Amino acid sequence: MTARILNGNAIRDQIYAELKQEIAALVSAGVRPGLAAVLVGENAASQIYVRSKIAACEQLGLGSWRHTPPATVSTDEMLALVEELNARDDVDGILVQLPLPAQVDTKRVLEAVDPSKDVDGFHPSNLGRLVSGRPGLVACTPAGAMEILRRSGIPLEGADAVVVGRSDIVGKPMALLLMHANATVTICHSKTRSLPEVVRRADVIVAAIGRAAMVEPGWVRPGATVIDVGINRITDAAGAERIFAKYPVKLAQFREKGSVLVGDVHPDVAEVAGAITPVPGGVGPLTIAMLMSNTVKAARQRRGRANAVNSPSAMALRP
Numbered sequence: 001m002t003a004r005i006l007n008g009n010a011i012r013d014q015i016y017a018e019l020k021q022e023i024a025a026l027v028s029a030g031v032r033p034g035l036a037a038v039l040v041g042e043n044a045a046s047q048i049y050v051r052s053k054i055a056a057c058e059q060l061g062l063g064s065w066r067h068t069p070p071a072t073v074s075t076d077e078m079l080a081l082v083e084e085l086n087a088r089d090d091v092d093g094i095l096v097q098l099p100l101p102a103q104v105d106t107k108r109v110l111e112a113v114d115p116s117k118d119v120d121g122f123h124p125s126n127l128g129r130l131v132s133g134r135p136g137l138v139a140c141t142p143a144g145a146m147e148i149l150r151r152s153g154i155p156l157e158g159a160d161a162v163v164v165g166r167s168d169i170v171g172k173p174m175a176l177l178l179m180h181a182n183a184t185v186t187i188c189h190s191k192t193r194s195l196p197e198v199v200r201r202a203d204v205i206v207a208a209i210g211r212a213a214m215v216e217p218g219w220v221r222p223g224a225t226v227i228d229v230g231i232n233r234i235t236d237a238a239g240a241e242r243i244f245a246k247y248p249v250k251l252a253q254f255r256e257k258g259s260v261l262v263g264d265v266h267p268d269v270a271e272v273a274g275a276i277t278p279v280p281g282g283v284g285p286l287t288i289a290m291l292m293s294n295t296v297k298a299a300r301q302r303r304g305r306a307n308a309v310n311s312p313s314a315m316a317l318r319p
């Protein structure tokens, strides 16, 4: 059996098409939703992420601003910038790209963001809203994983779901979203005993671990749905050959570029699973799509235009 591939790029395109219409309607009513991105210093990966987020805003017709404090910025200067963005009416979403330099108190900065503009869903008040099942802004990666499951028609009600990973930005919110969708949820982490056996009970597996190809075919019940959140770059030839032994195209990619991406799930799991998200092209594209969706949602809520109850941005935030 070969798993059905859950194509994140195609689902992202669907969401963008829906958002474009919603944004056009808001703009003609005099509201252009806008996202302010704060990018500190010269971190190459952060620069790439922020560039793709701004490009997505431009593609969809959202306003966007980039603020680029130097790597030497202090906590107080960051707090002043966040306050300025909180006060601006044309800014609906504030995105502080992580990681921040060591001298900056990241927690204080994230907690200073107005919860109604917290499009990353990191503020404790939004996390609390998610816990209690009230509408709010949900972290983009788990919200995106839920969109993949819903739009692919994967049944969740009564399903056994196992989430491996309990971070505040992926594992925990993912488990809460699955629970609100009436799955029976188990959360695993580095201290979980007999992890493979626990994972093997699942109808739906979400891997958010940060360990290359850790979930092996023997951990997966035949026919299960597997959502692979992990993004790991393999740079050693032995590792690439071990993981991608059956995938000459990936090995050729490795030889050409000197590195190759793999998720937290071993690629051979596709021989056992019923459905699986690829890496790249699975959960990744949905993370930016949900950021866009959250920005539109924040604009509608904050500027009092909550008229599109069944819009994609409203659906994404429904617990």
Ligand code: NDP
Residues within 6 Å of the ligand: 141, 164, 165, 166, 167, 168, 169, 170, 171, 188, 189, 190, 191, 192, 195, 208, 209, 210, 211, 229, 230, 231, 232, 264, 283, 284, 287
């Ligand atoms: P964290 O490092 O914050 O959390 C990892 C979690 O995995 C922890 O809860 C940890 O357990 C658990 N874990 C680590 N090792 C093991 C192990 N051997 N057995 C069982 N559990 C283990 O990572 P994130 O949640 O931020 O990210 C997870 C992955 O998702 C990463 O690969 C990251 O790159 C990727 N990611 C992808 C995104 C996307 O857009 N697709 C966005 C965000 C992240 P414990 O709590 O006990 O330490």
